[in-house]
Amino acid sequence: MALVEIRGLHVDFGSPARPLPAVDGVDLDIGAGEIVGLVGESGSGKSMTGLALMGLVDAPGRVRAERVAFDDQDLLALSMRERAKLAGGRIAMIFQDPQASLDPCYTVGFQLDEAIRLHGSAAERANPTARRERAVSLLREVDIPDPPQRLHAYPHQLSGGMAQRVMIAIAVAGRPRLLIADEPTTALDVTVQAQVLALLARLRREHDMAMLLITHDLPVVAETADRVVVMYAGQVMETGDVPAIFEAPGHPYTQALLDSIPEHNEGRARLRTIAGVVPGIDDRPTGCLLAPRCERAEPICSSERPLLRGGGAHRAVRCHFPLLKP
Amino acid sequence: MWRFVLRRAALVVPTFIGVTLLAFALIHLIPGDPVENISGERGMEPARRTRLLHEFGLDRPLPVQYGSYVAHVLRGDLGHSLTTHVGVAQEFGTLFPATVELAFFAMLFALVVGVPAGVIAAVRRNTAADYAVMGVSLAGYSMPIFWWALLLILFFSVQLGWTPVSGRIAVEYDVPAVTGFMLIDTLMAGDLAAFRSALSHLILPTIALGTIPLAVIARMTRSAMLEVLREDYVRAARAKGLSRMRVIVVHALRNALIPVVTVVGLQVGLLLSGAILTETIFSWPGVGNWLIHGVQARDYPVVQGGILLIAGIVIAVNLIVDVLYGVINPRIRHG
Numbered sequence: 163m164a165l166v167e168i169r170g171l172h173v174d175f176g177s178p179a180r181p182l183p184a185v186d187g188v189d190l191d192i193g194a195g196e197i198v199g200l201v202g203e204s205g206s207g208k209s210m211t212g213l214a215l216m217g218l219v220d221a222p223g224r225v226r227a228e229r230v231a232f233d234d235q236d237l238l239a240l241s242m243r244e245r246a247k248l249a250g251g252r253i254a255m256i257f258q259d260p261q262a263s264l265d266p267c268y269t270v271g272f273q274l275d276e277a278i279r280l281h282g283s284a285a286e287r288a289n290p291t292a293r294r295e296r297a298v299s300l301l302r303e304v305d306i307p308d309p310p311q312r313l314h315a316y317p318h319q320l321s322g323g324m325a326q327r328v329m330i331a332i333a334v335a336g337r338p339r340l341l342i343a344d345e346p347t348t349a350l351d352v353t354v355q356a357q358v359l360a361l362l363a364r365l366r367r368e369h370d371m372a373m374l375l376i377t378h379d380l381p382v383v384a385e386t387a388d389r390v391v392v393m394y395a396g397q398v399m400e401t402g403d404v405p406a407i408f409e410a411p412g413h414p415y416t417q418a419l420l421d422s423i424p425e426h427n428e429g430r431a432r433l434r435t436i437a438g439v440v441p442g443i444d445d446r447p448t449g450c451l452l453a454p455r456c457e458r459a460e461p462i463c464s465s466e467r468p469l470l471r472g473g474g475a476h477r478a479v480r481c482h483f484p485l486l487k488p
Numbered sequence: 489m490w491r492f493v494l495r496r497a498a499l500v501v502p503t504f505i506g507v508t509l510l511a512f513a514l515i516h517l518i519p520g521d522p523v524e525n526i527s528g529e530r531g532m533e534p535a536r537r538t539r540l541l542h543e544f545g546l547d548r549p550l551p552v553q554y555g556s557y558v559a560h561v562l563r564g565d566l567g568h569s570l571t572t573h574v575g576v577a578q579e580f581g582t583l584f585p586a587t588v589e590l591a592f593f594a595m596l597f598a599l600v601v602g603v604p605a606g607v608i609a610a611v612r613r614n615t616a617a618d619y620a621v622m623g624v625s626l627a628g629y630s631m632p633i634f635w636w637a638l639l640l641i642l643f644f645s646v647q648l649g650w651t652p653v654s655g656r657i658a659v660e661y662d663v664p665a666v667t668g669f670m671l672i673d674t675l676m677a678g679d680l681a682a683f684r685s686a687l688s689h690l691i692l693p694t695i696a697l698g699t700i701p702l703a704v705i706a707r708m709t710r711s712a713m714l715e716v717l718r719e720d721y722v723r724a725a726r727a728k729g730l731s732r733m734r735v736i737v738v739h740a741l742r743n744a745l746i747p748v749v750t751v752v753g754l755q756v757g758l759l760l761s762g763a764i765l766t767e768t769i770f771s772w773p774g775v776g777n778w779l780i781h782g783v784q785a786r787d788y789p790v791v792q793g794g795i796l797l798i799a800g801i802v803i804a805v806n807l808i809v810d811v812l813y814g815v816i817n818p819r820i821r822h823g
């Protein structure tokens with residue numbers, strides 16, 4: 163039984179009469195303790211998928227799905243209030259720009275305390291001293307030096323890496339079963355990126371916490387994730403286990419993403435990337451979403467949208483002419 | 489922080505010259521002079537007029553008069569009223585608490601109504617509530633104070649008889665002026681009936697004077713809230729599972745208040761000029777009313793001194809607001 167089970171997730175903008183899909187029928191499973199990498203170029207609908215799972219999609223966005231289950235609980239049947247209680251508790255989320263994600267008017271200690279007061283143990287909720295101790299131990303857990311001192315720091319006094327560690331500490335305050343990390347290292351320096359990823363990997367081991375790692379950075383996924391879901395223009399293009407996909411991509415889009423990684427490309431004359439950008443939500447082709455940008459496109463690709471066809475246990479590809487026969 | 493305060497203090501010198509010059513020029517531009525005012529309809533024999541003009545020092549060339557005025561001001565001497573012969577500073581000091589009381593409650597009213605209205609408009613943007621708040625505040629902003637005050641008097645005082653028409657307190661109460669603030673003085677005197685009377689006299693002037701700042705604050709709060717609600721930390725606060733109310737008040741509003749405080753500071757200057765009109769209409773015995781009488785009597789020392797003191801207070805309030813801005817904004821406070 164998967165921890166998260168999403169079937170047919172849609173996030174629509176535009177009018178109900180002419181919906182513009184940011185997320186267009188996504189299926190996604192995350193097993194307990196599993197790290198799933200959600201990759202794709204900017205504008206593919208990755209963040210919207212994560213926010214929909216958190217219940218944080220704002221109007222005018224509309225969410226519908228056949229099924230969104232967490233720990234066998236049907237999230238779609240919950241009231242807004244019950245849904246909000248899950249968020250920050252058993253499901254937590256961290257974001258791309260950690261410094262902007264902390265409220266500039268309050269100290270680190272205040273913002274940690276808010277989370278502990280809401281999602282901490284009964285003893286912590288009742289007792290400020292216990293909460294303070296927990297806050298210090300959370301900061302220690304995310305490798306922040308001199309935690310008691312840091313409780314008094316304001317966000318603008320933290321580096322990007324420190325701010326993301328604080329965000330992670332806030333996220334794990336409720337001992338979540340699932341952490342949604344939306345581009346957690348994109349805004350950070352390369353050396354800090356590696357440290358934060360190592361921290362996330364360690365926390366998931368220690369807490370047996372599943373993770374949805376959203377990124378456009380494939381090497382990050384290759385290093386950290388168990389499984390990959392490749393998204394493009396609101397739909398899943400390919401999914402599979404990490405080593406398998408990196409060894410033999412089944413979709414031309416996955417191939418193109420891999421080709422754009424410098425190390426993956428050594429010896430070639432120049433970077434091979436696909437031309438163009440992800441089509442906007444009001445500009446989606448009727449056939450294969452990738453057809454206008456795909457070197458291998460045939461006439462059928464522009465007229466007919468391929469289905470996501472699965473082969474073995476974890477592998478599925480949405481392509482009329484997959485690189486790898488399922 | 490201290491360098492900032494010093495820099496602001498250095499601006500006081502040119503402002504002082506500007507204000508004294510302007511007040512001096514304006515009052516002398518108005519036709520007539522104090523002596524003409526004293527003589528009234530029947531006129532005055534030329535010899536007496538010349539003697540009085542000389543006594544008041546008004547027969548000297550204007551630049552000399554200005555120079556002598558500034559020299560006195562620098563020595564802390566604002567002169568005496570030509571009509572009451574009381575010291576200008578002393579008269580101002582007696583009347584100023586009434587103006588402060590009125591301005592304070594007007595600002596309180598503007599904040600207590602304007603901030604929540606702006607928050608509601610932002611949170612429910614493009615709904616009937618938003619349009620209502622924006623529409624009413626636009627109307628309030630465009631309403632001339634004297635017109636609005638007269639409407640209030642006609643409706644609440646004349647038609648409904650709920651509130652008194654003018655003054656600070658009903659004549660039958662004689663409350664010793666300790667602080668000069670009527671609400672405090674009546675309470676100190678332990679006279680609840682007098683307190684109620686003072687309160688009822690305060691209501692309409694407060695609304696009349698507070699409406700424009702209310703409109704400005706509501707609009708400013710709305711736009712600041714709309715901006716802040718888009719911020720990452722608001723989404724992150726929601727992701728923590730905080731209640732909607734807590735996200736809006738503790739996180740969004742707290743940040744939105746930073747620009748609102750600046751606006752409140754700018755409103756103080758407008759509030760004092762609005763107080764002049766309001767006090768005149770409601771016969772409120774404050775410095776605004778006093779200044780208008782000074783202008784009518786061509787009481788040069790009163791007008792010049794009054795304007796100078798009010799300008800000084802506006803500058804001081806703006807300085808305090810700037811400092812307050814640093815206090816509520818951690819990014820400035822902890823540089």
Ligand SMILES: Nc1ncnc2c1ncn2[C@@H]1O[C@H](COP(=O)(O)OP(=O)(O)O)[C@@H](O)[C@H]1O
Nearest residue numbers: 175184203204205206207208209210211442443
């Ligand atoms: N409020 C909105 N109104 C209209 N379109 C939106 C809105 N928010 C996001 N979108 C669109 O949804 C699509 C998916 O966005 P997003 O999930 O942020 O992509 P990703 O995280 O993969 O970069 C984008 O094309 C974006 O333009």
Ligand SMILES: [Mg+2]
Nearest residue numbers: 208209344345
């Ligand atoms: Mg994104």
